Amino acid sequence: MLKSTIELARYGIPWLGPAMAFLGGLALLAEGKGQWPAIAVIFGSVLSAGGIYSLLRSLRKGEKERALLDVRMLQSHKLASLGELTAGIAHEINNPLAIIGREAEWLEHLLSTMPPAEGVPRKELLESVREVGVQVNRCREITQNLLSFARKMEPIFQKVDVNRLVEDMVKLVETETQGKGIEIVRDYQQPMEPIMTDPPGLRQVMLNLLNNARQAIEGRGQITIRTRALEDGRVQIAVEDTGCGIPREHLPRIFDPFFTTKAHGKGTGLGLSICHGIVDRLGGRIWVRSEPGLGSTFVVELPATPKRAS
Amino acid sequence: MEGEMPKVLLVDDEERFRVTTARLLGVRGFQVGTAGSGVEALEELERNPYDVVVLDVKMPGVSGIEALAEIKRRQPQVEVLILTGHASVDAAVEIMRLGGCEYLLKPCSMDELVEKIERALERKAMKEGSEEKP
Numbered sequence: 174m175l176k177s178t179i180e181l182a183r184y185g186i187p188w189l190g191p192a193m194a195f196l197g198g199l200a201l202l203a204e205g206k207g208q209w210p211a212i213a214v215i216f217g218s219v220l221s222a223g224g225i226y227s228l229l230r231s232l233r234k235g236e237k238e239r240a241l242l243d244v245r246m247l248q249s250h251k252l253a254s255l256g257e258l259t260a261g262i263a264h265e266i267n268n269p270l271a272i273i274g275r276e277a278e279w280l281e282h283l284l285s286t287m288p289p290a291e292g293v294p295r296k297e298l299l300e301s302v303r304e305v306g307v308q309v310n311r312c313r314e315i316t317q318n319l320l321s322f323a324r325k326m327e328p329i330f331q332k333v334d335v336n337r338l339v340e341d342m343v344k345l346v347e348t349e350t351q352g353k354g355i356e357i358v359r360d361y362q363q364p365m366e367p368i369m370t371d372p373p374g375l376r377q378v379m380l381n382l383l384n385n386a387r388q389a390i391e392g393r394g395q396i397t398i399r400t401r402a403l404e405d406g407r408v409q410i411a412v413e414d415t416g417c418g419i420p421r422e423h424l425p426r427i428f429d430p431f432f433t434t435k436a437h438g439k440g441t442g443l444g445l446s447i448c449h450g451i452v453d454r455l456g457g458r459i460w461v462r463s464e465p466g467l468g469s470t471f472v473v474e475l476p477a478t479p480k481r482a483s
Numbered sequence: 484m485e486g487e488m489p490k491v492l493l494v495d496d497e498e499r500f501r502v503t504t505a506r507l508l509g510v511r512g513f514q515v516g517t518a519g520s521g522v523e524a525l526e527e528l529e530r531n532p533y534d535v536v537v538l539d540v541k542m543p544g545v546s547g548i549e550a551l552a553e554i555k556r557r558q559p560q561v562e563v564l565i566l567t568g569h570a571s572v573d574a575a576v577e578i579m580r581l582g583g584c585e586y587l588l589k590p591c592s593m594d595e596l597v598e599k600i601e602r603a604l605e606r607k608a609m610k611e612g613s614e615e616k617p
Contacts, residue, residue: 268500268589274592275503275593276499279503317588344579
């Protein structure tokens, strides 16, 4: 109701003057007061008609926008339900798949340890049972892809303590670096005001960047994680490694999908592209500084409140 | 612990998965106990000592996450590996917060499972070593 009143005032005020001129002119004309009221009537009526036309157009445009929004909402609800359904199915399939895989491994063990017997084509049986394992892995990839699709939802913005979220992910990666000569240095700005962002999205970004940093270090090295709050409330998170660095010619392409310099089968080339997509949806930006042989620093900058969530 | 077979408690509500995985772990040199639910796991841990618990997240009754919290409360020295149907980062964070050391994607191969169990055993040995030498 309030919205409609505001809308009416917004579109109504510009042609209120001409309308008054028209009505005033009409009143004077009725009293027979000559030429000027007639001009006021003509002038007022032209402007009023224009005003009414523009009001109707605006209202119709508003209606169209509302209808479009409804369609988008419906689409997003549909996608959310589809996502839930997909995740449910993929999750349920993983359990029987786990049993099939395990049984195949047990059969393989039995076959490879049993003494050769006449008439038993052991080699073929082993080949066959190994193929079951290969196909189980294939199904696992499919279910994991379905689950990733299900997670590609619109971000849900909420208040987030950046230092805590970053620390959670650092701890997760630390289990992988323990005893491998990689030192993790934390440099968090304290205290830091919470920001409005999507926690699962930001966690995914941090995990990808930290894993990349870990993989860039061959032998001993150091990963430094910095958090900083800028004066306008924006937050920067930097992940710095002392790894191999990125050759200059690769820098313009590192956020491209499927671009990878990792060995075949070691990377899909999607990690940084996914990071870029997520940071973009969170209203922020991501960039890299790198020196071949010295290391790389990835910086994620996020607004205190993304425009679309404000 | 030298010379002794490491003890693993496998907790999963799928009986067939439990039985076959236990057999294969036995072949790989582990002494394996099994439990079909979170409650059974807690009872088994009261009766027998274990080095590592492999815990399925999705179980009827007490969920894997709830069981993890309770196991860590009662026996913080036990290393817990979580088996999960999907690698959600949020679930992983929750697992870490509750003291679970790692999670494994289901279905996982025996090689992956054995590698994670061995790493959990190394971590346990490191922790025990550092506790003995304060």
